[in-house]
Amino acid sequence: MSDDNQQKWNRLSKLDFRSKNLTKRMRKVEGATVKHAHKFIIKRWSNILDVQQRVFIWVFTMGLLITSTGLQLMWYDQSYKTETPANNGTYAEAILGPIDTLNPIFAKTAAEQSINYLMFSKLLRYDETGHLNYDLVKDIKINDKQTIYKITIRSDAKWHDGTKLTTRDIDFTIGLLKNPDVRAVDIDNGWDKISTKIIDETTIEFTLSSTFAAFKHSLTFPILPEHILGKIAASKIRENSYSQNPIGSGPFKLSFVQNIDTESGRKIIHLARNNIYYGSKVKLSRFQMHIYESSEAIINALIKSEVNSAAGVSSADIERIDMKRYTVLSEPIHSGVYALINTKSELLQDVDIRQALRLATNTMAIRDKLPKNTPELYLPFIGGQLFGNDIPKKSEYDQSKASKLLDSKGWKLNGQNIRFKKKKELKITIITVKNSEFEQVLEILAGQWRSLGINVETQVIDPANTSKGDVQEILQPRDFDVLLYQLNIGADPDIYAYWHSSQAYPNPKGSNFSNYSSAISDDALTSARTRAESELRNAKYITFAKQWLIDVPAIGLYQPTTHYVTSRNTYTFNNSNIFISSIDRFSDVVNWSVGNQKVYKTP
Numbered sequence: 001m002s003d004d005n006q007q008k009w010n011r012l013s014k015l016d017f018r019s020k021n022l023t024k025r026m027r028k029v030e031g032a033t034v035k036h037a038h039k040f041i042i043k044r045w046s047n048i049l050d051v052q053q054r055v056f057i058w059v060f061t062m063g064l065l066i067t068s069t070g071l072q073l074m075w076y077d078q079s080y081k082t083e084t085p086a087n088n089g090t091y092a093e094a095i096l097g098p099i100d101t102l103n104p105i106f107a108k109t110a111a112e113q114s115i116n117y118l119m120f121s122k123l124l125r126y127d128e129t130g131h132l133n134y135d136l137v138k139d140i141k142i143n144d145k146q147t148i149y150k151i152t153i154r155s156d157a158k159w160h161d162g163t164k165l166t167t168r169d170i171d172f173t174i175g176l177l178k179n180p181d182v183r184a185v186d187i188d189n190g191w192d193k194i195s196t197k198i199i200d201e202t203t204i205e206f207t208l209s210s211t212f213a214a215f216k217h218s219l220t221f222p223i224l225p226e227h228i229l230g231k232i233a234a235s236k237i238r239e240n241s242y243s244q245n246p247i248g249s250g251p252f253k254l255s256f257v258q259n260i261d262t263e264s265g266r267k268i269i270h271l272a273r274n275n276i277y278y279g280s281k282v283k284l285s286r287f288q289m290h291i292y293e294s295s296e297a298i299i300n301a302l303i304k305s306e307v308n309s310a311a312g313v314s315s316a317d318i319e320r321i322d323m324k325r326y327t328v329l330s331e332p333i334h335s336g337v338y339a340l341i342n343t344k345s346e347l348l349q350d351v352d353i354r355q356a357l358r359l360a361t362n363t364m365a366i367r368d369k370l371p372k373n374t375p376e377l378y379l380p381f382i383g384g385q386l387f388g389n390d391i392p393k394k395s396e397y398d399q400s401k402a403s404k405l406l407d408s409k410g411w412k413l414n415g416q417n418i419r420f421k422k423k424k425e426l427k428i429t430i431i432t433v434k435n436s437e438f439e440q441v442l443e444i445l446a447g448q449w450r451s452l453g454i455n456v457e458t459q460v461i462d463p464a465n466t467s468k469g470d471v472q473e474i475l476q477p478r479d480f481d482v483l484l485y486q487l488n489i490g491a492d493p494d495i496y497a498y499w500h501s502s503q504a505y506p507n508p509k510g511s512n513f514s515n516y517s518s519a520i521s522d523d524a525l526t527s528a529r530t531r532a533e534s535e536l537r538n539a540k541y542i543t544f545a546k547q548w549l550i551d552v553p554a555i556g557l558y559q560p561t562t563h564y565v566t567s568r569n570t571y572t573f574n575n576s577n578i579f580i581s582s583i584d585r586f587s588d589v590v591n592w593s594v595g596n597q598k599v600y601k602t603p
Contacts, residue, residue, distance in 0.1 A: 085571045089594030090286040094298045094310040097291040098265045102254070103243040104222035105176060105184040110312055110582060111291050115269055117586045118287060119248035120222035121157065123170070128587050130334075130491060130578030132216055135279075136165070136223065138202075140216075146532050149206040149215065150199075157278045159225050160253040167204040171196050172226035181234040191218075211530050213537060214494040223249065250274065251282045251590055264293040283593045295436060302326065302565060308594060309566040312582060315371045316436040321565055329564045329573070334490055334580045336377045337438075339430070339445060339555040340483040344505075344515040347428060348481055352409045354552035358395055359402035360452045366444050367558050370437070375559035379545050382559060385493040387538055392546045402452055411453075419453040427455040431474065432484035434462040441557065442484050478505045478515055485513065486560060491580045493541050496525045499548065516553035520544075570594050 095111045104116035127133040139152040157165040176182045178191045190212070197205040208215060225247055232240050246254060252271035260266040269289040273282045290307050292298045298310050299320055313321070318328055339361070341348050348354060367374045375383065378394040411419040411426050419426040430446055432438045439460055446456045461474060474480060487498055497503055501517035503510035521544050528540035548554075562582040566572050571593045573585050 085283065085593035086595040087283050087593065088285040089283070090288065091284050091570065091592060091594055092288040092290055092307040092309070094290045094292055094301045094307040096295065096298065096312055097267075097293060099267065099269065099291050101238070101243045102246045102269075103224075103238070104246075104248075105173075105182070105224065106238055106243065108185060111289065113583050114311065114586070115271075115289060116222055117250070117583045118252045118271060118289075118589065119246065119250045119254065120224075121165070121249040122222055123151065123153070123219040124216060125220065126491060126580045126584050126587060128574065128577045130580055130584075132220075132491070136170075137219075146211045146213075146215075147208045149208075150203065151206065151219075152203050154278055155202050157249055158276050159227075159249050160247045160274060160276075162276065163225070163227055164201075165223065165225075165249050166201040167198045168201075169223050169226045170204055171198055172230060173221065173224045176224065176229075176234070176237065177221065179234045182237055183235075211532055213529055213532050214492040217490060217492045217494075225249075249278075251277050251279060252287050255286070264297075265291060266293060266297070267291045280590045282590045284589075305567075308570050309564065309572065311562075311564055311585070313563045313565050314436040315561075315563065316440060318371065318563055326565050326567055329566065329575065330371055330373075330561045331564070331575075331577065331579045331585075332375050332559050332561045333582055333584075334382050335486050335488045335560050336380070336382070337441070337484070337486050337557045337560050339557060340485055340487075340513045341552065341554055342478050342481055342483070342513075342515055343517070343551075343553050344478065345428075345481045347426065350409075351551060352405060353411075353426075356402040356405045356452065357449060357454075358552050358555050359398050359405065360448055361445065361555050361557075362397045362399075362448055363555075363557055364397070365448070366441055369440060369444060370558065371561060371563070374561060377556040377559040379556060380489075380495055380499060380548055380554070381493050381541065381545065382489050385489075386541055386545065388542070390542050392542070392549055395549065399448075399452060406452070413453045417453055418455050425455055426453070427457070428481040429457045429459060430482040430484055431459045431461060431480040434460050437560075438484055438486075445484065445557075475513060476505070476508065478513060483513055484557075487511075488581060493537070494529050496529055499544070499553070500525050514553035516551065518547055518551055520547045521551070 093114075095114060096109075097111045098109060099111045099115070100109075101107065101112060102115055102119075104112075104120050107113045107116045122135045123137045124132045125135040136153045136157055137151055138154050141150040142148070153165075153167060153170070159165055174191055174194075174196055177184050193209045195207045197207070199205060206215075212218075228247055229237060229240070229242060232242075237243075244257070248254075251274055253274045255270040255272040258268040258270060260268065269291065271287040271289070273285050288307075290301065292301060295314055295317055298313065299317055301307050302310055302321065313328070321328055339357075341354050341357070343349060343354070363376065363378070367376065377383070379386070379392070406419060406426075410421045412421070413419055428449075430442060432442050442458055442460070446458050449456050475483075487495075489495060497511045499512060499514075499516050499521060501512070501522050503512035504515040504517060505512075524540045524544035524547070528537045528544070531537050531540070562579060562585070564572070564585060571591075573588055573592075577585075577587065579585065
């Protein structure tokens, strides 16, 4: 054994492992442990509690301070800031197509006309109140006979490319509207009877052959750029590249066209804010017009949140809108839906049959199936366009009286409840264009007339289906007995284009679809548009309305409404706005926005 190991053994051997000594040693250790615990823990426990209390008070104080600071900031935010519609947003609207051209003088569809409104300026526009107001115009001076209009335009208007807009552009545009080679959409404002004279860059003079009371309403045509189209042959303007990539002077300019599906016509027209626009600063930085081929596609776009809004939603589709996400705004427009009766049709030349049809038409039952508060319409005018106590009263629905009238004229019911007269069946065809609302009204109207004993056939024309003939191929030759159709009446009561005999077939541009002819009516319509005095015009139009009700060239069914769907984070037109047509929803588009922002309150 080594010396080191021996020493360790000797020390270990000296330890006393007897139980009494071991117990004594353990008690000493226990006593020392208790003594230290008492000294360092128990005696100092009050100190720990005191520290804990101090920490709690500190934490509570800091929490109170943070909370009060937050409340103060909230109070400050509410007192000195307010939430307003945000600027620089992107607005996306869905609308029914197609879009074949972006040149406004060829615009036919609602989509084309909407793009027209956003991109192009006019001399006058309808404002939010439904009245004419200045757009490009700065001042108008009219001579005593109201045959010369001297118009001064703004000097700060520019085209999207920066070129100054002048009276040369206005004169050039009117020349296009006059030129039959251009094939512009005809609005029958009689420009061929109006001469123009450029005084200077901002002044132009219009000279009329005679007083035309509604002339100011003719000044709502879009202006085209002479510096771009001036050298293009009139017959080539429609096909020119400008029709797909136009330059305007309105609040928005074309950015690009995105073709999504060429087969269905699905596309997006991307517009950007025009930063050199002469009017109020536009809040939106971008406007997207989403073009869809059907109402079903528009509803699906709303469901999928592809768009912020949708225009022209049919009354039949309103109930499918999720009201938790969207708001539906319904506004009447200055139009009328009529059953236009072809007075040259073999059977309907008879005024007694036309009167019987009106007596058998329950317009209240039709309006009950349309959105709530759809306005009544029984005259060729919009409510409010005529005034005084001499306005003719409507003919009330009376099927019994209608039946007796037909009986008295020899139209008797047979065993199948169909009326005949000398073996001639009382059979008529009602035609309308494809539209869910019109189709619904068509079935109601046909049912009412069938209950009178008339054999009624119905036909729906789809303008998109060119294989079955264009709508104009039916409208122009008046190839129908009755046409369920909408007439755009406008802000002024001048309805010459729809009811004067000169506008009947075979006039290639006439819109007298009823082929209505009456010497009394012709005289009243002609006289009314050549008188500026409102009372004299009103008297003439009342004379016409009375004769119109006697002759029954049409049956007024209702005043249509336009339905606009918007998401709840968008700001568009006000509910108090008055629409002349559906595109007048854009009358205050410069103020539209998407979303909100915080701004300081104005002292």
